[in-house]
Amino acid sequence: MKDMLYFVLRIFSTVTTCIVCIIGILSAFSESVTVPAAFLWQIPVVAALTSLPSLLYYLYKIPLSVRFALHYVIVFVTVFLSGFVFEWFTFNTVGDYLTLWIEITSVYAVAFIVGYTSKKKQSEELNRALKSKKEIKQ
Amino acid sequence: MKITILDCPPGEEEEIILKCRSGDENIIKLIRALKVDSEMLTVFSDEKFFQVSPRDILYFESVDDKVFAYLKNDVYEIKSKLYELEEKLSGTDFFRASKAALVNMSHIDHIMPEFNSRLLVTMQNGDRLLVTRQYAPELKRMLGLKS
Numbered sequence A: 001m002k003d004m005l006y007f008v009l010r011i012f013s014t015v016t017t018c019i020v021c022i023i024g025i026l027s028a029f030s031e032s033v034t035v036p037a038a039f040l041w042q043i044p045v046v047a048a049l050t051s052l053p054s055l056l057y058y059l060y061k062i063p064l065s066v067r068f069a070l071h072y073v074i075v076f077v078t079v080f081l082s083g084f085v086f087e088w089f090t091f092n093t094v095g096d097y098l099t100l101w102i103e104i105t106s107v108y109a110v111a112f113i114v115g116y117t118s119k120k121k122q123s124e125e126l127n128r129a130l131k132s133k134k135e136i137k138q
Numbered sequence B: 001m002k003i004t005i006l007d008c009p010p011g012e013e014e015e016i017i018l019k020c021r022s023g024d025e026n027i028i029k030l031i032r033a034l035k036v037d038s039e040m041l042t043v044f045s046d047e048k049f050f051q052v053s054p055r056d057i058l059y060f061e062s063v064d065d066k067v068f069a070y071l072k073n074d075v076y077e078i079k080s081k082l083y084e085l086e087e088k089l090s091g092t093d094f095f096r097a098s099k100a101a102l103v104n105m106s107h108i109d110h111i112m113p114e115f116n117s118r119l120l121v122t123m124q125n126g127d128r129l130l131v132t133r134q135y136a137p138e139l140k141r142m143l144g145l146k147s
Helices: A002-029 A039-058 A064-085 A094-137 B025-038 B082-088 B136-142
Strands: B041-045 B048-052 B059-063 B066-070 B075-078 B094-098 B101-104 B108-113 B119-123 B128-131
Touching: A002 A039, A039 A064, A064 A094, A094 B108, B059 B082, B082 B094, B082 B101, B094 B128, B094 B136, B101 B128, B119 B136
Parallel strands: none
Antiparallel strands: B041 B048, B041 B075, B059 B066, B059 B101, B066 B075, B094 B101, B108 B119, B119 B128
């Protein structure tokens, strides 16, 4: 339980920091970007809502690809609905929906590639060490 | 350290003599491992008692205050508590994987990293067990990797 709480809090702080940094960078480079006061509570709310689905990764009996797909769908729907409710995005054309989908999917693709590469490397290292340990014992 | 192996004549009991300074941690570990390897554990199933060697046990799991020993094809209950087994089997290939499991490293088929610094081990019989964040460094240390 403590472990799960720590994991969710870590995701929450990462998501909050990332959103604040992105808004900070955008407002620094573009005068048209203004930050409403409501963002102060909306950002932690969205960060909390998008952190909770991370608990799916604790269901280790479900294949990782399925957990990743489920997480992607839940987070996408959460971001989409939050943006709609808090009026963060304006959806006038199909292109607006498509842009948002591409943005979220791109972030996911990068996270997936980074995560997959790192896990593959770690997995190879662990199994190589396990194999050599067994060979020594034999 | 010098290692001498002498031929044992047929019919004579095999014997290990250690010539060492007392208190050497590596020697203590070696003695423990040798003792455990020759010791048998009493397990039971359907009110029948059996003797099994720790080396044949894949893992121990505690479920509802009962401890079970998982072998390749059988599951037996054991009277000892998990912490007692951990103590008894220290210095061997057994390591604590979580609050509820004690795993024999020599029966692990493969290891997969999981989220939040946990590890998922697949045993030779296909059972999968989670090594929690707290205990993952111990497995890495046993494998000679940086934790």
